[in-house]
Amino acid sequence: MQLLAKQSLGQNFVYVPHNDFQGAEGLPLIDMGELQTGIITEEEEGAPSHRRNQIAKDLVKSFSDWGFVQLVNHGVSTHVIQAMQTQAQKFFDLPLEQKEKGKLIVTPGSTNKNEGFGYGVESGIFYVGRPWIDRFQCRWSPVDSIPDLADNVYSEDAHDAQEFSGSMQDYNRSLDKLTVQILELCAEGLGLESSTFTKAYLGTAGDCIARMNYYPPCPLPSLTLGLGAHSDPNLLTILHQCKVGGLQIYRDGSWFSVKPLPNSFIVNVGDSFEAWTNGRFKSVKHRAVVNATASRLSIAYFSNPPSSSIMTIPQKLINSQHPLQFRPAFTWGEYKSHLMEMHQKPNGIKASKAWLRSSSSSINSHSNPSTKTSPHFLMLNSDNNNNNNNNCMYQSDVSFNLGI
Ligand SMILES: O=C(O)CCC(=O)C(=O)O
Numbered sequence: 001m002q003l004l005a006k007q008s009l010g011q012n013f014v015y016v017p018h019n020d021f022q023g024a025e026g027l028p029l030i031d032m033g034e035l036q037t038g039i040i041t042e043e044e045e046g047a048p049s050h051r052r053n054q055i056a057k058d059l060v061k062s063f064s065d066w067g068f069v070q071l072v073n074h075g076v077s078t079h080v081i082q083a084m085q086t087q088a089q090k091f092f093d094l095p096l097e098q099k100e101k102g103k104l105i106v107t108p109g110s111t112n113k114n115e116g117f118g119y120g121v122e123s124g125i126f127y128v129g130r131p132w133i134d135r136f137q138c139r140w141s142p143v144d145s146i147p148d149l150a151d152n153v154y155s156e157d158a159h160d161a162q163e164f165s166g167s168m169q170d171y172n173r174s175l176d177k178l179t180v181q182i183l184e185l186c187a188e189g190l191g192l193e194s195s196t197f198t199k200a201y202l203g204t205a206g207d208c209i210a211r212m213n214y215y216p217p218c219p220l221p222s223l224t225l226g227l228g229a230h231s232d233p234n235l236l237t238i239l240h241q242c243k244v245g246g247l248q249i250y251r252d253g254s255w256f257s258v259k260p261l262p263n264s265f266i267v268n269v270g271d272s273f274e275a276w277t278n279g280r281f282k283s284v285k286h287r288a289v290v291n292a293t294a295s296r297l298s299i300a301y302f303s304n305p306p307s308s309s310i311m312t313i314p315q316k317l318i319n320s321q322h323p324l325q326f327r328p329a330f331t332w333g334e335y336k337s338h339l340m341e342m343h344q345k346p347n348g349i350k351a352s353k354a355w356l357r358s359s360s361s362s363i364n365s366h367s368n369p370s371t372k373t374s375p376h377f378l379m380l381n382s383d384n385n386n387n388n389n390n391n392c393m394y395q396s397d398v399s400f401n402l403g404i
């Protein structure tokens with residue numbers, strides 16, 4: 001990508017033109033400030049205060065309506081966000097040879113395949129085009145791969161490695177806490193026990209990764225995309241975009257551009273959470289556009305429960321107004337296995353979401369999911385041109401996003 005960015009836009013990068021968006025002024029913004037100060041923590045008898053209740057309701061409304069929300073005063077310190085941003089920029093500014101030291105070397109039999117620096121498309125997956133992106137992906141939990149990757153990239157300078165790891169770990173720790181808080185509020189807003197989702201999510205035991213997305217300037221931005229339209233397969237995604245905008249959300253047949261707001265987070269519901277809430281929350285398509293002059297950086301934190309945790313649709317979310325639409329119970333591990341299998345097939349990416357809509361619970365009909373090996377994907381080199389489909393236009397409706 002670094003090399004390609006200097007050249008003209010190759011055919012493989014061409015999407016259908018996409019100047020068809022408007023500003024997402026209506027995207028709900030929630031101020032969580034009062035939750036952080038302790039003013040409205042749980043009252044003594046355990047009942048949420050009126051304000052907490054209101055925030056929970058607003059969150060549920062946004063996730064039901066937009067599938068997205070913007071959060072301000074979310075409790076993650078500005079310092080932590082800025083340090084992460086600085087480290088991410090510093091990484092992408094490194095010479096290509098040095099960044100490539102953070103490229104994952106896949107050893108036979110390893111399940112540790114989806115991390116490190118690479119081009120934004122996974123090899124082995126049937127895809128139809130190429131997004132205009134470089135990225136660096138680190139598994140955070142249950143195993144923290146950050147120090148190893150940092151040591152590889154900054155092999156010459158232990159201080160730089162330490163700074164990178166430290167910033168990333170602080171950031172991920174904070175986002176894990178925020179994820180837990182959001183999940184509790186979601187449960188409360190839906191009229192459920194506060195711990196309904198968190199008791200399966202299990203915090204840092206979950207399957208979570210942080211990904212830095214870097215979109216270099218592009219000579220013909222209206223003909224390509226940084227990321228094609230996709231929904232995220234995971235539970236929740238928390239995104240921070242730098243001051244250069246690019247995120248667009250699909251809603252009511254139109255694309256809406258989300259203007260960056262300093263120190264805010266954009267949170268979206270993933271396919272698994274949509275299913276877990278029996279469709280009360282929407283997992284909505286989104287994409288990233290690029291521009292001619294500025295590079296853009298976004299940092300995405302993808303969270304999931306541990307592979308073997310069972311997500312059971314709460315009975316309260318199933319009634320005559322909301323009949324069961326999704327698998328009554330499933331694990332992230334089995335959905336992930338299914339995704340990886342489908343992504344090897346033409347149109348499999350689109351079809352994979354249908355698995356969640358199957359009416360049967362998979363829990364009893366499968367062997368213990370925790371005993372399965374989780375499949376992972378490989379990443380291409382940043383300048384690897386081994387496109388397995390080198391003569392087609394991008395389709396605007398294709399997911400390249402496997403935050404798994
Ligand atoms: O960079 C962005 O704005 C979007 C990133 C995204 O959708 C993703 O990484 O899944």
Ligand SMILES: [Fe+2]
Nearest residue numbers: 231232286401
């Ligand atoms: Fe995404």
